[in-house]
Amino acid sequence: MWSLHDDRIRIEKMENKHFEYSSAFQLITDFYGCQEHDNTGSQTLSFILNLDKSILCCLAAVITYLKEFNLEKILYNLNNFKKLSSEAEFMTLNATTLKNLEILHNQTDRKTKGSLFWVLDHTKTLFGRRKLKKWVTQPLLKSSVYSAASSPGFP
Template sequence: MDNVYFEYSHAFQAVTEFYAKDALDLQASQTFSGIINLEKTVICSLAAIIRYLKEFNLEKVLSKPKNFKQLSGEMEFMTINGTTLRNLEILQNQTDMKTKGSLLWVLDHTKTSFGKRKLKKWVTQPLLKLR
């Protein structure tokens, strides 16, 4: 796409035109005001997506923005690199490189393979904040 479609003024106009036609009742107008108050980069991206989907007559997917979710820039999980996992013996011990003796081995009282995978994820990617 041309860069003009990513310029804020053009993007704002395209998004306004796309959502204004449905803003007839109170709930729709509240939704509309929520959309036009999005960050500039989001408006620019939304306009480009609307234009792209119009080429395939699929723009109706975006007509109900109640499913839009704000993505957070904050990290939810701690990222632990491989060296740290190895040195802290999280998944395997350093003596014979087996699970026995590792943190995962101590904590693992799971009964299913799904539970084992979930526990492994929790141990290797701990939360940064309490929910």
């Protein structure tokens, strides 16, 4: 079922049964089990079933939705899965830490001048500035996770 609001937003609703764990588990095992003709199918199913229950429930709903458009096969490839956030890769700095370390603003007049970001910012584009801001506010926990040499735009 779907509806339009203000001619700009399309809202689609799914029945709650699509989000129930038992139904989701069955749908996912059927979906990924059908590709078990090789070793990668069982590895994919194993990876998927190790996700949190809430993620499995959402994945089942996504599979159901994509089937309406015959696009569900994109979910067979695990390379199409990407974590939106990972505590294992980035350090989480709270607002107090950002303020006390003067990462984005100095403590004297709350301006950028005098902050770590100001010292490091030699970017030429707004995109580069946003990327630098992300790197400064979410530093990597391990330097091996990201190599500057493998990044485009770095010598």
